[in-house]
Structures are given as C-alpha cells and as structure tokens.
Amino acid sequence: MILVTGATGTIGSHLVPLLVDSGAEVRVMSRRQGFRADFEDADSLKRAVDGVDTVFLLSAPGKTAEHDLALLDVAQHVRKVVKISAIHTGTPGFELTSSWHLPGEEALRSSGLMWTILRPTTFASNALVWLPQIEAGEPIPSYCGDGTNGVVDPRDIAAVAAKALLTDDHDKQTYTLTGPQLLSTPQQVEILSEVLGTTLTTIDISPDQARVSMLAQGMSPESVDFMLKGFEIVRNGGNAVVTDHVERVLGRPPATFKDWAQDTLNTLAAKS
C-alpha cells in the first residue's frame, strides 16, 4: 500500500494515476476527499499510515518542516518514504528553502527507513499565475530580469516519484530535478505566445516596485523579503541549473516548457 500525501496537488494529481495504472494499491490522502487526514491532526495521520508500506511525502508551502516531521513521527513502521524537497536545500545562501525542507530531509535520512529525496527546481505550472494577465491581454510581470531557471514539468517529477516508489533502484538517492533548458520569464512568455498563437509581452518589475505591490496585496513583510530574496537569486543566475537526473531515472529526456504549455494551456483554453 502506497500512501500519497498532497494527492490533490500539482504533483500528486499526476502521480496517483501513474501508481494506479501500475497496479499498486494506493491510499490518496487529502483534507477534502479520498482518505481524509491532516498533517496537523496526529490521530488522522496515524490512521493514514496504518497498514502502509511506502509513503510519498509532499508538504505544501507554509508549514513544510512541521508537516514533514509530523508524518515521519508516525511512520516509523513503513519501509520507504519518497520526499519532495526543493533545489538548493542545504546550500549556503538558500536558508529559507533549507528551513522548509532540510529538517524533513535530515529526519528522513537518519530515520533508518529507506528513502529517496527529490529536489525539483521551478515548476512549469508556476506559469499558471500568469493566466489573468494572459486572459486580460496585459503584460506579464517579470521579476528576475534575464535570470533563468531550469523549469521542470511537474508530470516528470511525478514520473520520477513513481519510479522511486515502485522500485528499489533509487533508494538512498537525492535527485535535483530540472527540465532540459534554462529559461528566463521573457523566454517562457515567448514560448507561451507561440503556443497560444498570440503576442504576449512582459513588463520588468524592479525589486522596489515588487515590494510596494506585494505589501499592498497584504503579504507580510517577512514573506515579501523572502520573495525578493528569491527573485534576486534568480536574477543573479543563482538558479541557472540543469541536471540529467530526470533522464537518468526515466530513460528519456525531460519535457520542455513548450511541451507543458501545449498540453496544459490548450486544455485550459478548450475548457473555458
């Protein structure tokens, strides 16, 4: 039995069908549907891991470390945990990402359980936050200048997770999961223009403008500082990383941002 946490989320929603199609017995955890459990309700978590052999551990942004540790606390009987972490976890200069994911990574590595840790970079699906501007024909805000990310398709993250859950081939491995190419926001927007057959533009937002706008939206000063730090890192080339880890696990190259955009945005357009 495989427990999938975050089953209704970005990666989980792609992972569950892969596991079911493979014939695995899957317990889908959510606060709203399937097996109802909450990382913040220890009794519900104990019920969720009861009779489970393997866990896919994905904690949503916010209380990531707290949720990871709560799950690991009740999962000492399971054989293996595959944890979603994030690129640069544990690297000096990336203290915020590390504060979310390092406690869970360290607890898992020292738990005595089998483990695989997946550290994805920026998801292709983050581009969905641009939908309002795309629909309104407005320029897309660009916060990181020409800074690039190795944008990864969440479907590839799910496919790698499935391999790690279903085989022993990736035990005790830490993978940094990226797409095949480095892309800046303007380059991503150019690809979206091509896919949607329209001309989309970007507008550069300076750190000062970003700060004013995020505070006006009600974000806390701490969250604003965190976001600005992330933008600065990308702007200065600090996330310009591409690895071959997806290909190593899947035996095929990772999907491009264009692949993701074609499949996702055209489906969304057809629905609207």
Ligand SMILES: NC(=O)c1ccc[n+]([C@@H]2O[C@H](COP(=O)([O-])OP(=O)(O)OC[C@H]3O[C@@H](n4cnc5c(N)ncnc54)[C@H](OP(=O)(O)O)[C@@H]3O)[C@@H](O)[C@H]2O)c1
């Ligand atoms: N986005 C990126 O570019 C990026 C890059 C690197 C790493 N990551 C990491 O990827 C992970 C996923 O991020 P995401 O933004 O895509 O999230 P997501 O998968 O959309 O996360 C939401 C999921 O978490 C579940 N959830 C939230 N709070 C819960 C709780 N208290 N108890 C039980 N389940 C709960 C939700 O389930 P229900 O609402 O159905 O209960 C939902 O399935 C995070 O750990 C993040 O740090 C993201």
